[in-house]
Structures are given as C-alpha cells and as structure tokens.
Amino acid sequence: MKALVAVGLFTAVICGGSSAVATTAAGLSVTGYALEGSATPAHIKRDADYLDVVGVDGITLLGSHRVSKVSAEAHALRRTAQRRGMSAVLLVSNFDGAIDDFNEKTAYSALRSASNRNKLAAALVKASRKFDGVQIDLESLKARDRKGLTALTRKLHSLLPEKKSLSMAFMASGNHAGYKARGYNLKQLGKTLDRAVLMAYDFHGPTWSKPGAIGPLAAVRRELAYFASQIPRAKVELGIATYGYQWDGNPAVLTVGEARKLAGDKATWSTKHGELHAKLDNGATLWWSDQRSLRLREDIAATEGIGGIAIWQIGASAGALGPI
Secondary structure, three states: OOOOOOOOOOOEEEOOEEEOOOOOOOOOEEEEEEEOOOOOHHHHHHOOOOOOEEEEEEEEEOOOOOEOOOOHHHHHHHHHHHHOOOEEEEEEEOEEOOOOEEOHHHHHHHHOOHHHHHHHHHHHHHHOOOOOEEEEEOOOOOHHHHHHHHHHHHHHHHHOOOOOEEEEEEEOOOOHHHHHHOOOOHHHHHHHOOEEEEEOOOOOOOOOOOOOOOOOHHHHHHHHHHHHHHOOHHHEEEEEEOOEEEEOOOOEEEOHHHHHHHHHHHOEEEOOOOEEEEEOOOOOEEEEOOHHHHHHHHHHHHHHOOOEEEEEEEOOHHHOEOOO
C-alpha cells in the first residue's frame, strides 16, 4: 500500500446523504485498510455491512528485527472491527517517514539472515497477539530480498497460531521477471500465504509519472490475470484504489470528495480506464476513482474467479464515493 496515501473511502453518497456500500459481487471477500490518523472506529462501524476484514496499518520495521509498538489507536480500530464481526489483521510495513517512502535497506537488514528473520517473525507474532492475522507489506524491494522474504513468510506461518491468517501485499507486475526484480517468488509465497493482495493501482502518480489513470482497466485485467495464474485464485485479492491525484501546480493526493469539488462540471468519466478525470483552468490535471470505479473492479475480480477485493483505504468522510 502506498502509505503516503492517507485519504480514501468507499461509502456511497445517495440523495445527498451517506450510507454504507452494503453489497459486492457474489462470493467476494472485502478487505478495507484502516490507517492510523485517517480511519476511525466510526468509519469501520459505518462500513461494517460491506467489510469482512479490516487491515490495520499499524506497525513498521525499525531495524534488523524490531518493529514499532501497536498504538492504542490501532487497537481501537481492531476492537471495533472484531466487535462488529469482522476479522482484524495487523499490517507491518517498511515505510520510513524520514524519507517519505518505503525503505528497502531496512527490509534487507531484516531479511538477509536467518537470525534476523526468526527474531522478526517472533516479534510479529507477539505484536499481533490480539489480532486475527498478519499482513506483510514490504514494498520497493529488490531481487536480493527474494529468498529472505520467502523464508520470513515460512517462518512466520510456522509460528502463528493455526486460527490466524497470514497475507501479503504485492507491488504489481505482469511477468516473472518483474516480480523477481521486486523481490517476490510468487509460486513459493502462494503455498504459504492465506491471502495475496495485488496492488493494482498507482500506475500513474504526480511524483513519478505524467497524468494518467491510477488503475487503468486494461492494466488491472492484464496484471491480475498473470498474478492469478501464479497463485491459487481463491487466495488472490484485487487491490483497488479509492482516492485521487492532482498533477501540476500543486501535486497532491486527494479524497474523492476533494477531487469532485475541484473538478466541478469539468469532471469526465473515462470508459476506457474506469476512472474520472478533469483538466482545471489553472492547468492542473486530476484523476480519481469513484463508486463506479469500484464496481467495475469488483466485476473484474468476480470474472477472474478470485477470492476477494482489498480497498485502500477507509478514511476521511470528505472522500465519500458515489455518483458525481
């Protein structure tokens, strides 16, 4: 998950009021990610009819085998999900606030030796004691991390109680070479994981590309098809973005509500990409996903026969999804 994206939501706006999106394509499990500082227990309660799992983005790597403490806020999100009948999984990432990005060096220090991997796995089991599972979200990895990531996953799987799930978020690619370069051995990881989330978004963004769709439909279909050919389909979840970006002038991450307000009557639906976009008078360009974008990707997930979808992320009410 792009940890810097702190503004997404998937609540429908209907007739001027808000109500939770309560249904999805038949048979799909729905995970919604909750980020400290953005999501609140109220957001989880509101969307409880739609969600099956809440992923609490709660801890980060601090070094070779240490992780940050699970905060009281993260535990409040967990408790709310569990009391509403949802599972709550704890995300561990290598996001580094000092560089405002994912830190491969920190991940490599944890993955490169059996001793560090074993200590990290034990630390994750301890941190997730009150959760229903763990999700590994180590991003911007390199080929040198591949064996260590597989070994860490196996070790963590062996240590977690049988009733707890183990999942992983994957940066998307469309072929074996791409996943190898990103530090993943899909075949081996697919044997160990209970869920594998394909982050099929951020194909374009204001700090790394020219304006374009965040998750173009053609790319989503292509990369999901390859991913699901390498990992058992029942374990695969399609990651879906629920936010927007602004290019030029003032590059920014936007909630759906913010994008809609900025775009006004300039908002245009792209049938090709399944997203909205707008060119503003000041030269800025916007792209964002609304409720229609979500539904289209639900349909893709159902057509591919995968296990579910995973939405980044639950958040500020200004980002409510719905028709413009």
